[in-house]
Amino acid sequence: HHSTVLGPSKGGLRYSLAVDLDEVRALAMWMTWKCALVGLPYGGAKGGVVVDPKSLTTPELERLTRRYASELLPLISPHGDIPAPDMGTSPQVMAWIMDTYSMTVGYSVPAIVTGKPLNIGGSQGRNEATGRGVIIIMEEALQQLNMYPANDVRVAIQGFGNVGSHAAAYAHSLGYKIVAVSDVTGGVYNANGLDIDKVRAYVQETGGVRGYPAADYITNEELLTCDCEVLIPAAMEGQLTEHNAPHVRAKLIVEGANGPTTPAADDVFNDRGIHLVPDILANAGGVVVSYFEWVQDLQSFFWDVDEVYRQLERIMRKSYYATENTAESHNVDLRTAAQLTAIQRVADAVKTRGFYP
Known part of the structure; x- marks a missing residue:
């Protein structure tokens, strides 16, 4: 738990060999600011298990999850701490946690976790939420920059997992020209635009975008500097650095991943006048629909x-304008403005509540 000032703590559960205590603490704090920025009644939390989930059989994964959930029992509750999926975890993992908690207390408690399967209390639109939120924010930024109509805007998306593929699909449906996408296998580029439905079908069949016939092959690194108006890094952290930032051709960057831009790259983008929407705003759609x-x-x-999509759009657009207003009134970039807005909301709550005892 990082904070419970605004409400219960909320955050994802990671199964990864890279998990450590410092990372979990940092991500919990990140969740506090993200929830505060978009006006959710939550503080931040995070959890993790140092394990490669792909190395476990399904029964082993279930036993691990139920044991971990049993250790969490004194800490979690629908009004205290509500876990959700993250790297290496899934709706099925959430179902096991829900069942473990429910069997312990003696009645069904769907609200103990979010990101569950639909048939046990999950929400419509949860899988698409983060990617869709990224595009809602992209549209607001493009309008502010007077960059439209949609078919004149070329978009490149690094990462074609849950965030990137849904962002690509939604942007494509709105008429934007998706010229490049990539994943762990590499990237594909077509200056005339990709048919995202066909790319998704190809990935479903082959496991990656590499080899998609109606496009040229490019590397992940080349995608970041390809000719486009909008760049959406939706893969891993630390992708945009001081080395490639001077060569980025996009006029707008919308961070779909957590931490894809290094501080040195931020300085380059600010100097070059490239508009960047930070992760804690751009990719907050997932936690909004978890709420x-x-x-x-x-x-x-x-x-x-x-209804889910309508409410998501309302919250994302409102949060963008609040951040933009802070940026203008304090004469700072959007990342600084997002942090200022979030921290101020938490600080105001602390001040209002006072100290006990």
Whole structure:
């Protein structure tokens, strides 16, 4: 737990060999600021297990998850700490945690976790939420920069997993020209635009974008500096550095991944006048729809997907304008403005609540 000033703590559970205590602490703090920035009644939390989930059989993964959940029992509750999926975890892992908690207390508690399968209290639109939120934010930024219509805007997306593929699909449906996408296998580029539905079908069939026939092969590194108006880094952290930042041709960068830009690259982009929307704003769609799932579970009243999307859009657009207003009033970049807005909201809550005892 990093903070519970604004409400219960919220954050993802990671299964990865790279997990360590410092990372978990940092990510918990990141969640506090992200939730505060978009106005959710949550503080930040994070958890993790040092394990390669791919090395485990399904029964082994279930036993590990249930044992971990049993250790968490004194710490988690629907009004205290609500875990969610993250790197290496899935809706099925959330289902096991929910069942372990429910069996322990003696009744079903769907609101104990978010990111669950639909048939046990999950929310419509949860899988698409982060990617869709990235594009909602991209549209607001493009409007501010007077960059439209959509078919004149070329978009490159690094990362074609849950965030990148859904961002690409939604942007494509709105008429934007997706000229490049990439994943761990490499990247593909077509100056006339990719048919994202066909790319997704190809990835489903082959396991990666490499070899997609209606495009040229490029590396992940080349994608970052390809000719486009919008760059969406939605893969790993630390991709945009002082070495490649001077060569980025995009006029707008929207961070789909957590921490894809180094501080040195930030300085380069600010000097070059490239508009950058930071991760804690751009990729907050996932936790926003996690919040919707929690609310639906507590009420036992479930929304259709159109309602989920409508409320997501309302919160993302409102949060963008609040951050933009802070940037203008303090004469700072959007990343600094996002941090200022988030920290101020937490500080105001601390001040209002006072200290006990």
